[in-house]
Amino acid sequence: MTENGETRSGWLFTKLLMNPKKAFEEIAAAPAFLRPALVLTGINLIIGIAIAPKIKAFTVWMMEHGPVSIPQEQLEQALGVASTAVVVSSIAGSVFIPWLIWLLVAGLLKIFAMFSAKETPFKTLFAVAVYGYLPIFVGLVITAAITLSVPVQNLQNVSVSLAALLPPQKGFLYFFLTQCSPFTWWSLILWGIGGAAAMGIRFTGTILYMFGLWIAQAVATAAFSAISAPPGMP
DSSP: OOOHHHHHHHHHHHHHHHHHHHHHHHHHHHHHOOOHHHHHHHHHHHHHHHHHHHHHHHHHHHHSSSSSSOOOHHHHHHHHHHHHHHHHHHHHHHHHHHHHHHHHOOOOOOHHHHHHSSOOOHHHHHHHHHHHHHHHHHHHHHHHHHHHHSGGGGGGGOOOOGGGSSOOOSSSSHHHHHHHOOOHHHHHHHHHHHHHHHHHHHHHHHHHHHHHHHHHHHHHHHHHHHOOOOOOOO
């Protein structure tokens, strides 16, 4: 079993479910992240390709049943451009978004380390970000499975957040609940534990730090969404 071996990565992902503190201590001691990052990216790409036809069909359905009436000749042209753009962006996002999240999380943990702990290598914190992404990845897999199983017209209601408990609406509470996913919270906890393990400190502060940043982002996003929601939205 090598440091970057597939067996080690798989074992660490499993250990995160049973003893995350111990798992992150092992990750911090040998912060190899390239193989698990590429595996997660590859699976994300497969998921993106698998759901692309459904997303394209949903885009067509939304434009055909939208509140704004579009002349037929313009509609056909708009459908072709919009559906292609949505599919391309969905597939590209499945590859690039995880890396952006890992960079962001590692950067935020690096800032915490600069002010609250001893110097911690960015590589170590990036490894923490990759492994701590596991719950969000699980949520994405579940969301993709639901997406493939529901009718196209119900696709906008697919969610693993608390917003799934409410009918679609345009209030602040609804948009805030769309940010409230147990899988996201789970990842925030893991990133807090992993960041603390990498820095050699107690994890209470890092968990509170990650949740504080998440709350600020969730409130800002919900407020902006509520203000900019189109009038025809239920």
